[in-house]
Amino acid sequence: MECRSSVDIFTEWDIVAARQLGRNEAKSIGFGTVDQARITTAISELARNIYLYAGKGNIKIERTYDNNQYGITIIASDEGPGIADVRKVMNDGYSTSGGLGAGMPGVRRLMDEFNVQSEQGVGTTITAVKWLR
Amino acid sequence: MNMRIPILKLGDILIVSIQWELDDQNAIQFQEDLLNRLHSKNARGVLIDLTPIDFIDSFIAKVLGDVINMSSLMGAKVVITGIQPAVAITLIELGIRLENVMTALDLENGLDKLQIELEA
Numbered sequence: 001m002e003c004r005s006s007v008d009i010f011t012e013w014d015i016v017a018a019r020q021l022g023r024n025e026a027k028s029i030g031f032g033t034v035d036q037a038r039i040t041t042a043i044s045e046l047a048r049n050i051y052l053y054a055g056k057g058n059i060k061i062e063r064t065y066d067n068n069q070y071g072i073t074i075i076a077s078d079e080g081p082g083i084a085d086v087r088k089v090m091n092d093g094y095s096t097s098g099g100l101g102a103g104m105p106g107v108r109r110l111m112d113e114f115n116v117q118s119e120q121g122v123g124t125t126i127t128a129v130k131w132l133r
Numbered sequence: 134m135n136m137r138i139p140i141l142k143l144g145d146i147l148i149v150s151i152q153w154e155l156d157d158q159n160a161i162q163f164q165e166d167l168l169n170r171l172h173s174k175n176a177r178g179v180l181i182d183l184t185p186i187d188f189i190d191s192f193i194a195k196v197l198g199d200v201i202n203m204s205s206l207m208g209a210k211v212v213i214t215g216i217q218p219a220v221a222i223t224l225i226e227l228g229i230r231l232e233n234v235m236t237a238l239d240l241e242n243g244l245d246k247l248q249i250e251l252e253a
Binding site: 012013015016019020023033034036037038040041044045048103105106107109110 | 222
């Protein structure tokens, strides 16, 4: 079973729309308040990265079911400049924006699975999953 | 949606209760409004209550941290109250430290703490 919804990110207000969508979805899947906060925050950070670095992109929220486990999948994709060194951005404290975002390591800690695919000049797709315990 | 956050005055303390999710513009507007009120009312203390807030991302955290530092530049002490368990957990996991910030569990404790600081 898969249920999809998505928000295009163009403006700051789309960041709010994306995280509200994610929070509602997380709530309806049955996540508790702490996980709802984790998921909402992760979406906010990923949407902000798109807004800051790529200018525009998309956040997809999917209801996931695998191995008898329910979960939520966030797919943040853009056709921006891409990430030159993925390993570097996954280090705590690395920033090119002067500390505006918490960065990718923070988002990874909030979620259970985290995957970055990026090609310079082509774009970036980040997939993050949180499982219902 | 442009909704100003009400800023109340009690003695020489300003009290702010953030009741709804802040978008970027509202957060920046709040920063300016609070500093202007601090100036015009000669307030010495600020209490910001976050009880209704169920998540804080890095941007909102940065605005909050900035407004605390800005207020202290203007000679005011700030206390943050009512941070929910879910908010505390996500902020730390995200790697955000609000350092040197006075906090209290609720409004009542926050006011007590602020009074003691202002009398000291």
